[in-house]
Amino acid sequence: MKRSLPVLMLAFAVTLQVGMASANNLLVNPGFEDPVTYDGPPFVGFWEAFSAGAGSGAGNTNTLPLSGAQHLEMVINGVASSFAGVFQQVAINPSLDVTFSGFGASLLESGGSEVRFEWFDATETALGGTPNLVPVLGTTYTPFSYTATPPAGAVFARAVYAIQSFGGPVNQQVYLDDLSVTQVPEPATALLALVALAPLGLRRR
Ligand SMILES: [Ca+2]
Ligand SMILES: [Ca+2]
Known part of the structure; x- marks a missing residue:
């Protein structure tokens, strides 16, 4: 023996x-070294940024990258009922859990971040999503991680990170870098x- x-x-x-x-990391451009897009589909292979318009936004910047030369910055400038964020869609093995993780920093008022998965079938019909994880971020890069089980029929997972001010006007400035979506x-x-x-x-x- x-x-x-x-x-x-x-x-x-x-x-x-x-x-x-x-x-393996299923995300393309996980460290935001290439520009995010604002042009709609395809959502596989690209980050798509979104925001509520005036006083909010999401985009690449080089202020405080965790790695490389760039990272993502999301802002809400004192506006209520606003939002901003990014998402990327990946093809998944529906029989395995999916984990969305990475690093974020919240430089101004904390709270209001939302991390979730949205699920889609082979025809990209929406199958609903997970509850929001509300990551607690420090003013320096803090790890977050969210694991979820895909519902029956899901072959795409859309990893979403957003900030919002539905509770009232806030000044939010959140940085993200080195994100990953994995299945083990x-x-x-x-x-x-x-x-x-x-x-x-x-x-x-
Ligand atoms: Ca980076
Ligand atoms: Ca796009």
Whole structure:
């Protein structure tokens, strides 16, 4: 049994590698080094920015990137019932959970950020969305992460990050950088892979 332990550890390491390899970032332009778009579809392969108009906006800037030369800035300048944000749509494996994570900084009044997934079927018909996660951001870059289970029939997930002032006028300035959307096998799947590799260790005896 002594000899099988290192092999089991190797098998576990291989399993971890497989898991990490499948956790590729599904987003294009995750660090906002290329301009976001304001021109409608396609929403796969591009960030689409949106805002309520005067006194709000979202766009690339180079004020305080977490990495690279640029990041995203969203602002609401003292306007009530306003909003601004970005989204990007990715093709997903509907049998795996989806995680939207990244880093944000809130430089002025806090609160009012919303992170969510919106789901679409193969014909891009909307299937509803998740409740909003309200990330608590510091004034320096703070990690956030939101994991959700796709509903039946969903083959696209739209990752949305928005700020809003539906509760009254606020001055918001939120930065985002290094975002990711990933899908990783469930622990049960990784465990099955480990069990499948375990006989390699026993054979060594
Ligand atoms: Ca960047
Ligand atoms: Ca676009």
